[in-house]
Amino acid sequence: MEFSRTQIGIATAVAALLLLGFFSSLIWLDHQGPVLGKSDERDPLSQVPDSISLNPLRDRTSERVAAAYLNGIRSGHCQEQLATWAKDYRKRYAQLICDSEAKHPLVSWKLVDWEDDPPLRMLRYRGKRRETPSAAGTYKELFSVTLENKDGTWEVTKYEAMY
Numbered sequence: 001m002e003f004s005r006t007q008i009g010i011a012t013a014v015a016a017l018l019l020l021g022f023f024s025s026l027i028w029l030d031h032q033g034p035v036l037g038k039s040d041e042r043d044p045l046s047q048v049p050d051s052i053s054l055n056p057l058r059d060r061t062s063e064r065v066a067a068a069y070l071n072g073i074r075s076g077h078c079q080e081q082l083a084t085w086a087k088d089y090r091k092r093y094a095q096l097i098c099d100s101e102a103k104h105p106l107v108s109w110k111l112v113d114w115e116d117d118p119p120l121r122m123l124r125y126r127g128k129r130r131e132t133p134s135a136a137g138t139y140k141e142l143f144s145v146t147l148e149n150k151d152g153t154w155e156v157t158k159y160e161a162m163y
Contacts, residue, residue, distance in 0.1 A: 026057070034058035035114050046142050048113050048124060062121050063111070065154040066145040070125075073097075073159075074106045081156075100163045104129045107138060119149040120157075129163075 003011075038049040072081040078098035079086075085094040106127050113124035124144045131137045143161035147154045 029055055029057045032057075034116070038113070048126075048142060052111075052113060054111070054114070062147050062149075062154045063123065065147060065156065066123050069145060069156045069159075070106065070109060073101050076102075078102070097159060097161070100161070103132065104163045105133055109143075112142070120146055121149070121154070122146045127161075 032055050034055050036053040036055050038053070039051040041050040042048060043050065069081055072078070078101050082090075082094035082097065085091065106129055109125040109127040111123060112126045113122075115122040115124075122144055123146075124142060126140055127143055128138050128140050131139060141162055143159070145156055146158035146160075148157045
């Protein structure tokens with residue numbers, strides 16, 4: 001089957017427009033912040049939005065640091081994760097966190113809110129915890145990890161959870 005020059009020209013123009021639209025949307029996303037949108041509906045108690053739309057092109061470095069921190073706590077290395085806290089005014093708080101995490105271990109978590117206040121970033125998660133270390137029953141609760149950008153590297157400065 002032969003195609004006419006007109007058909008080939010139309011197909012080429014359509015392909016060029018599709019590519020232009022695709023790359024334009026990538027450029028637009030690249031110039032947006034990490035949060036594209038939050039739902040207007042919020043949890044009445046915690047004021048966390050019901051849904052959040054995150055930019056797929058966002059810098060995920062802070063999320064990786066928070067995930068490594070949470071994985072360390074979950075795998076029983078709480079003392080190591082909070083070793084720097086034991087040297088300052090947060091010593092008692094670090095011990096409280098480690099004791100509480102041992103009693104109510106974290107099973108999984110999902111990012112539900114993101115707030116930037118440079119140099120700080122607060123990531124809020126909805127986590128699933130075991131009722132006791134040996135129990136099969138779980139419950140869900142909100143917790144947050146606050147990170148500080150210190151010369152281009154993210155450091156966890158605060159961990160808030162209710163047990």
